[in-house]
Amino acid sequence: xxxxxxxxxxxxxxxxxxxxxxxxxxxxxxxxxxxxxxxxxxxxxxxxxxxxxxxxxxxxxxxxxxxxxxxxxxxxxxxxxxxxxxxxxxxxxxxxxxxxxxxxxxxxxxxxxxxxxxxxxxxxxxxxxxxxxxxxxxxxxxxxxxxxxxxxxxxxxxxxxxxxxxxxxxxxxxxxxxxxxxxxxxxxxxxxxxxxxxxxxxxxxxxxxxxxxxxxxxxxxxxxxxxxxxxxxxxxxxxxxxxxxxxxxxxxxxxxxxxxxxxxxxxxxxxxxxxxxxxxxxxxxxxxxxxxxxxxxxxxxxxxxxxxxxx
Amino acid sequence: xxxxxxxxxxxxxxxxxxxxxxxxxxxxxxxxxxxxxxxxxxxxxxxxxxxxxxxxxxxxxxxxxxxxxxxxxxxxxxxxxxxxxxxxxxxxxxxxxxxxxxxxxxxxxxxxxxxxxxxxxxxxxxxxxxxxxxxxxxxxxxxxxxxxxxxxxxxxxxxxxxxxxxxxxxxxxxxxxxxxxxxxxxxxxxxxxxxxxxxxxxxxxxxxxxxxxxxxxxxxxxxxxxxxxxxxxxxxxxxxxxxxxxxxxxxxxxxxxx
Amino acid sequence: xxxxxxxxxxxxxxxxxxxxxxxxxxxxxxxxxxxxxxxxxxxxxxxxxxxxxxxxxxxxxxxxxxxxxxxxxxxxxxxxxxxxxxxxxxxxxxxxxxxxxxxxxxxxxxxxxxxxxxxxxxxxxxxxxxxxxxxxxxxxxxxxxxxxxxxxxxxxxxxxxxxxxxxxxxxxxxxxxxxxxxxxxxxxxxxxxxxxxxxxxxxxxxxxxxxxxxxxxxxxxxxxxxxxxxxxxxxxxxxxxxxxxxxxxxxxxxxxxxxxx
Numbered sequence: 001x002x003x004x005x006x007x008x009x010x011x012x013x014x015x016x017x018x019x020x021x022x023x024x025x026x027x028x029x030x031x032x033x034x035x036x037x038x039x040x041x042x043x044x045x046x047x048x049x050x051x052x053x054x055x056x057x058x059x060x061x062x063x064x065x066x067x068x069x070x071x072x073x074x075x076x077x078x079x080x081x082x083x084x085x086x087x088x089x090x091x092x093x094x095x096x097x098x099x100x101x102x103x104x105x106x107x108x109x110x111x112x113x114x115x116x117x118x119x120x121x122x123x124x125x126x127x128x129x130x131x132x133x134x135x136x137x138x139x140x141x142x143x144x145x146x147x148x149x150x151x152x153x154x155x156x157x158x159x160x161x162x163x164x165x166x167x168x169x170x171x172x173x174x175x176x177x178x179x180x181x182x183x184x185x186x187x188x189x190x191x192x193x194x195x196x197x198x199x200x201x202x203x204x205x206x207x208x209x210x211x212x213x214x215x216x217x218x219x220x221x222x223x224x225x226x227x228x229x230x231x232x233x234x235x236x237x238x239x240x241x242x243x244x245x246x247x248x249x250x251x252x253x254x255x256x257x258x259x260x261x262x263x264x265x266x267x268x269x270x271x272x273x274x275x276x277x278x279x280x281x282x283x284x285x286x287x288x289x290x291x292x293x294x295x296x297x298x299x300x301x302x303x304x305x306x307x308x309x310x311x
Numbered sequence: 312x313x314x315x316x317x318x319x320x321x322x323x324x325x326x327x328x329x330x331x332x333x334x335x336x337x338x339x340x341x342x343x344x345x346x347x348x349x350x351x352x353x354x355x356x357x358x359x360x361x362x363x364x365x366x367x368x369x370x371x372x373x374x375x376x377x378x379x380x381x382x383x384x385x386x387x388x389x390x391x392x393x394x395x396x397x398x399x400x401x402x403x404x405x406x407x408x409x410x411x412x413x414x415x416x417x418x419x420x421x422x423x424x425x426x427x428x429x430x431x432x433x434x435x436x437x438x439x440x441x442x443x444x445x446x447x448x449x450x451x452x453x454x455x456x457x458x459x460x461x462x463x464x465x466x467x468x469x470x471x472x473x474x475x476x477x478x479x480x481x482x483x484x485x486x487x488x489x490x491x492x493x494x495x496x497x498x499x500x501x502x503x504x505x506x507x508x509x510x511x512x513x514x515x516x517x518x519x520x521x522x523x524x525x526x527x528x529x530x531x532x533x534x535x536x537x538x539x540x541x542x543x544x545x546x547x548x549x550x551x552x553x554x555x556x557x558x559x560x561x562x563x564x565x566x567x568x569x
Numbered sequence: 570x571x572x573x574x575x576x577x578x579x580x581x582x583x584x585x586x587x588x589x590x591x592x593x594x595x596x597x598x599x600x601x602x603x604x605x606x607x608x609x610x611x612x613x614x615x616x617x618x619x620x621x622x623x624x625x626x627x628x629x630x631x632x633x634x635x636x637x638x639x640x641x642x643x644x645x646x647x648x649x650x651x652x653x654x655x656x657x658x659x660x661x662x663x664x665x666x667x668x669x670x671x672x673x674x675x676x677x678x679x680x681x682x683x684x685x686x687x688x689x690x691x692x693x694x695x696x697x698x699x700x701x702x703x704x705x706x707x708x709x710x711x712x713x714x715x716x717x718x719x720x721x722x723x724x725x726x727x728x729x730x731x732x733x734x735x736x737x738x739x740x741x742x743x744x745x746x747x748x749x750x751x752x753x754x755x756x757x758x759x760x761x762x763x764x765x766x767x768x769x770x771x772x773x774x775x776x777x778x779x780x781x782x783x784x785x786x787x788x789x790x791x792x793x794x795x796x797x798x799x800x801x802x803x804x805x806x807x808x809x810x811x812x813x814x815x816x817x818x819x820x821x822x823x824x825x826x827x828x829x830x
Contacts, residue, residue, distance in 0.1 A: 004671075007823065010815030017816075018777030020809050024784045026717075026798055070359065074530030112495050118506070119495070119513050125521040125548070126491065128541045129452070131530055142533075149351045149360035156761050157754040172352055179352040186764070334740035338747070474645070475597035482605060497615045 028160075063154055063164060070147045073140050074131030076110040109135045144171040155183075159190035166196055173204050180204055181223075188230075195234035196258070199265040202227030206268075225272045231265035232285075236292050267298055279306055314402045315410040322414020326380055327421065336422060339372040340429050347433045358439035359529055365433070366449070366525040369426040373453060374460065374484050376422050381415045381461035382468045382476040385564070404564050408465065408557055415461045416454060423450055442531030448542065449524040455549035456522035460484055462556035463517075469563035487519035517552040521545065582668070582676025586650065587684065599688050602638045606631070606692055610699040621703035629792040631696025636718055636788060638692055643685030643722050644745050647729035650677045651825075652738045671822040678726050678818070685722035689715070709797040714787040720810045721785035725749055727817035728780060734824045753783035780813050 069076055108116075111132050117123035126132075133140075144167070151168035154161055165187030172180035184201040191197060202224045209220035239262055240254055248256045266289035274282035283306045290299040326332050346364050351357055388394040397407065427450065434441050460480055467476035494509055501509060522545060527534045609631070618624045654660035693715070725745065732741035747755075756776035763772045784806065787798075798806070 006815070007819035010812070010819040013812045014778075014816035017809065017812050018774045020805055020812070021777040021781060021784070023805050024802060024809055026784060026787055026790055026802070026806070069526075070530075073533050074526050110492055117495065118498055118510060121544070122513055122518050122521060123495075125541065125544060126518070128537060129521055129524055129527070129545070131526050131534055145354065146357055146359045148354060149357055152351055153754075156757045159757065172354075175354065176352050183352070186761075330737045330739065334737060334743055338740075338743045472597060475601060478598045478601050482601065486605075493612060497612060500615055 063150070063161070066150055067144075067147060067167070070150075071141055071144060073142050075133050075139075076131075077135070077139070078107045078110060106135050109133070145175065148172060155187065155190075159187075162187065162191050162194040162196065165191070165194075166200060169197075169200055169204070173207070177204050177208055181208075193234065193238055195231040195238060195265055196261055197231075198227040198234070199231040199261055199268075202231060202265070202268060221272070221276055225269075225276060228265055228269040228272055232269040232289060235262040235265055236289075239292065263293060263296055263298070266293070266296070267302075270299065270302060274302075274306060279309065282306055314400075314406045315413060318397075318402070318407060318410025319413035319417060322380070322384065322411055323417045323421070326376075326414070326418035332376055332380075332418070332422065335372050335376055336425050339368045339426060342368050343426070343429055343433060347436065358434070358437065361433065361437065361439065362531070363525075363529045365426070365430045366528060369423065369430070370453065370523075370525060372426065373419055373422050373457065375481075377415055377419045377457040377461050378464050378477055378480045378484065380418055381411075381464035382473055382480060384411045384415070385465060385468050385560075386473050389567075404561055405557070408560055408564070411465065412458065412461055412553070412557065416458060419454060419457045419461075423453060440532070442528065442536075444536035445524065445528045445531045445534070448537050449528045451542070452522040452524050452545060455545060456519055458549055458553045459517050459519065459522075459556070462553045462560065465560040466556050466563065469560055469567065484519060488523065491518060491520045517548075522549070579672050579676040579679065582673055583680035583683070586646075586677055586680035598642060599691060602688065602692055603695060606634070606695045606699075610695070613699070618701065618703065624701055624703040625792050625794075628696065628700040628702070629789060631700060632693055632714075632788045632792070635689055635692035635696050636721075636786065639685045639689035639718070639722055640725055640749055641746075642688050643681055643725050644729050644742055644749070646684050647677070647681040647726040648733050648738055648741045648745065650681065650730065651733045669822075670825045671818060674730055674818055674821050674825065678723070678730055678814075681726040681730070682719070682723040685726065686719050689718050689722065693718075705794050706791060707794070707796050710787070710791045710795065713797050713803060714791045717785045717787045717806065720807065721782055724780055724782070724785065724810055724813055727814050727821075731817045731821045731824075734821055748779060749782045752779050753781050755779075756781070785810070 109132060111117075111126055111130055112123065113135055114123065114127070119126075148168055148171055151164045151171075154164040155168065158164070165184060169180045169184050169187075172183060181201055181204055184197050184204070187194070187197045188201070205220045205224035205227055209217045209224065239259075240251055243251055243254055243259065245256075245259060248254075248259070266285075270282050270286045270289065273285055283303055286299045286303045286306065290296045290303065293299070343365050346361055351360070388397070398404075402410075427446070431441060460483075463483070464476055464480045467479055471479070494513060498506060498509055524537070613627055618627065651660070697711075728748065729741060729745045732745055735741075736744070756779055759776055760769065760772055763769050797803070
């Protein structure tokens with residue numbers, strides 16, 4: 001076999017291509033911007049979002065639709081679940097509408113009900129073939145564990161998808177807390193700017209320490225302290241300095257939920273320092289965090305109380 | 312009937328002998344197999360993911376096979392001039408088309424059988440349940456859907472070039488569910504003429520999404536199988552549209568100089 | 570034809586591909602896609618755009634579909650070239666002329682890339698022009714997105730041409746499509762499986778040989794309103810793609826030369 005010079009050069013250059021590939025990261029920009037929750041919610045709750053169903057360009061949008069469908073046992077309603085509440089608290093709650101059992105306005109199904117469907121027999125056949133139930137009936141919410149493989153695939157495909165790590169860990173922490181922690185650790189490595197992940201990991205570690213009867217409770221406590229401290233440190237770095245709780249709409253990348261959790265992370269870091277570290281350090285931490293939030297009632301009271309007990 | 316069967320057998324043998332069908336089957340089987348190898352946090356009872364991936368792969372691969380195979384049948388016969396000896400025999404054009412359709416459907420069934428075998432083996436390996444009644448109905452409805460798609464491809468391949476016929480059939484198949492949501496959404500916003508046009512569209516253009524039982528099969532533990540009257544209506548619907556497309560193909564076939 | 574310069578022969582081969590594309594009326598496919606896009610525009614007009622986020626969402630979707638359609642057409646065109654010529658024996662008179670195998674492949678490559686780029690320009694323009702820009706987007710980023718899109722089409726054409734001399738046509742189409750759309754997920758999946766272990770570094774290195782089309786897709790970066798890539802990184806992208814082109818041409822020419830015609 002005879003090689004021309006250009007062929008040798010080309011193949012030699014190709015041998016080194018992994019070095020070059022690592023330097024090209026066009027989509028590695030600030031993940032929070034892409035995961036702008038308000039924007040995600042608004043575009044997915046729009047009519048266009050519902051029409052397109054699972055045909056989505058981004059994994060974050062895909063996840064939105066998939067989660068809605070799985071949690072309703074295959075029935076496609078107009079998107080209405082509050083994904084933020086789900087990622088922060090693991091709760092399945094309605095976003096804007098009632099949930100079918102309290103007399104409020106109910107979200108319609110994507111396949112319309114017979115009285116609003118102009119398609120006659122075609123609509124009737126579609127309702128019989130596809131999972132469908134009368135939108136006036138109470139919604140049946142199923143367990144989210146069936147969605148876990150999708151969240152795994154989504155985080156593999158897009159490791160900067162913080163929400164996927166959060167919701168996945170919420171469902172995983174019940175049956176498999178240790179695996180949930182590992183999942184969050186992977187998320188933390190890929191998203192060092194997301195305080196929600198160490199915050200959630202801290203809560204899981206704390207739960208594990210409660211449950212622990214094999215003598216490794218201390219280890220879990222140490223883990224929890226580390227996680228909460230890390231979360232609080234990230235909050236100090238990432239929280240918009242001029243954040244105004246009265247006007248959260250001016251801060252699309254820092255929602256009310258996020259603010260609530262940021263304060264939660266700081267408080268947990270202080271509590272654990274108080275209970276398992278030193279009172280003086282706890283006071284210092286509380287003062288510092290309270291300053292970051294421009295005052296926090298809980299932390300301020302804690303400083304006062306800790307100061308009294310230290311004296 | 313014998314002539315139809317002979318032509319169908321020819322299509323099936325050709326499909327089974329060609330390497331393309333195995334490429335599609337192999338890649339699909341690999342995809343289904345890859346899902347099996349993934350350990351999702353060591354959790355049990357997460358069959359919906361496996362079912363959904365498997366059914367999606369099966370549906371796409373089957374549709375791709377049916378569309379390409381059907382769209383190629385008639386142009387190839389003209390291109391290779393094998394149509395002439397065929398037409399010299401006592402075989403009517405209708406029998407010829409019906410034979411081709413039966414052959415494409417048998418090839419489709421061949422693909423589906425391979426996929427279902429792989430899927431069932433995987434399900435047994437994962438110790439999951441299979442909602443058999445729903446799955447059998449899923450396969451039957453897939454065949455009905457493919458009958459419409461294949462006959463449409465026959466017709467399109469007679470009036471357009473091969474690539475355009477494949478592209479339109481594929482877009483039509485892929486966009487079926489979006490089209491369905493679309494018409495129901497935009498209907499209230501249209502004026503009277505628009506509403507008439509849209510109603511006409513729904514009844515004139517075949518609505519493929521009504522044959523897609525995959526969502527119920529995925530969430531199958533909580534949904535009962537379809538009743539016989541529904542299956543009957545869907546069968547009649549598929550017969551009407553396949554018949555219409557066969558009629559259009561026949562018309563174009565007759566007009567084409569041999 | 571005897572004293573043809575390499576540029577001229579490459580140009581002639583490419584011209585042949587484009588003429589064949591027109592002769593086979595593949596332009597129909599472009600028209601069909603354009604019709605689908607225009608129908609989408611009509612629907613958007615009827616339904617309306619309720620907020621800027623939805624406008625961005627539709628713009629993103631439209632550009633993504635344009636890029637996808639261009640990739641599909643490029644894969645189909647490139648994967649068909651050599652098998653088609655071999656089957657119809659039209660390759661023999663071409664290669665009997667003073668044209669090297671490399672020139673032949675290079676000619677096929679540029680024409681397939683050009684056909685794909687045409688689809689990208691037409692459909693991308695329909696999508697871009699029809700969606701009202703309700704949020705701020707960087708024009709420089711748009712230019713980079715288009716250039717990266719064309720580079721991606723060139724890469725897919727080179728990969729599909731290489732595949733066409735190695736494996737059967739259908740398998741080539743399916744595998745190239747899988748690399749384009751799922752390649753980065755696959756490498757991510759493999760790396761995640763070995764992450765934290767001793768195999769991570771070698772696995773990362775080895776998987777980096779698979780062309781990463783995700784790095785060449787800047788549509789979401791553009792619609793997210795992010796600024797253009799720094800010149801150094803954009804240049805690195807061009808060099809990365811050029812190296813892949815070179816490796817594909819070198820391998821295709823080698824395999825092609827050894828193949829009995």
